[in-house]
Amino acid sequence: MVMGEPRREEYKIQSFDAATQQLLKTALKDPGAVDLEKVANVIVDHSLQDCVFSKEAGRMCYAIIQAESKQAGQSVFRRGLLNRLQQEYQAREQLRARSLQGWVCYVTFICNIFDYLRVNNMPMMALVNPVYDCLFRLAQPDSLSKEEEVDCLVLQLHRVGEQLEKMNGQRMDELFVLIRDGFLLPTGLSSLAQLLLLEIIEFRAAGWKTTPAAHKYYYSEVSD
Incomplete structure (x- = not known):
């Protein structure tokens, strides 16, 4: 500094x-x-x-x-x-x-x-379930129909998804069942919301990393 x-x-x-x-x-x-x-x-x-x-x-x-x-x-x-x-x-x-x-x-x-x-260099256990509960709420059908909530869900999973999964992998599996269901049953999902959900599904599947090809695809789509 x-x-x-x-x-x-x-x-x-x-x-x-x-x-x-x-x-x-x-x-x-x-x-x-x-x-x-x-x-x-x-x-x-x-x-x-x-x-x-x-x-x-x-x-x-x-x-x-x-x-x-x-x-x-x-x-x-x-x-x-x-x-x-x-x-x-x-x-x-x-x-x-x-x-x-x-x-x-x-x-x-x-x-x-x-x-x-x-x-002690570990995330706070007291916050794990409240954070999960908030993300689960964002993955409900009425939330997935609102771009602000989809955007929030995806941004937070980019930020803390990997840490959360280490703390409780079963709940992350359950959350992604909801996200996949929301993506596959698009009732009122905007094309941007679908794109964001697909991106986060692939992001987690790649070990919480963005592959260069995925980055090019999603970010050119978003900027277009």
Whole structure:
């Protein structure tokens, strides 16, 4: 990092008002000086409203957790964060009914947290089933008819699918049965949704990697 260059976490803070920016900057530098439960709520609330932020918030949460453990050896922030994720998870159907964008943001956020947060270099077991449940919801027929939800499902599987499969391979098999059924029984599936589902089926079949031929085929199709 160049001297004087702001850290990546600080770029993401720009979308908040001045008081919240200050709260988050302090949480990153001196976590003991702020109410970390409030910080967790601020980050979750903003993630549910801002899909760009929800894709990157895991990095900020990880940085705050690291700073807190070095300073105080505690996990107030992580506990507050997981409590809020649990609350939103329990009310996920109401969230989806109220705001499709909020629901997509939530799934993006919880997958991002799962991707970044580690305990002894392992993904957090407590998040495995909630993340799976969210992905299963995205693979239901009424979700597959909405491009935003298909897009979210495929993006998150690209991001955390391989990790999830290592944690629980049986549930990944079950999820891909739903995805294949959705692809083969196209009731109201757009051509883009079909393409995305086929791409993720082939991506997993290739060991969670994109072959050069597949990359050329899918990404030329999407750009066309």
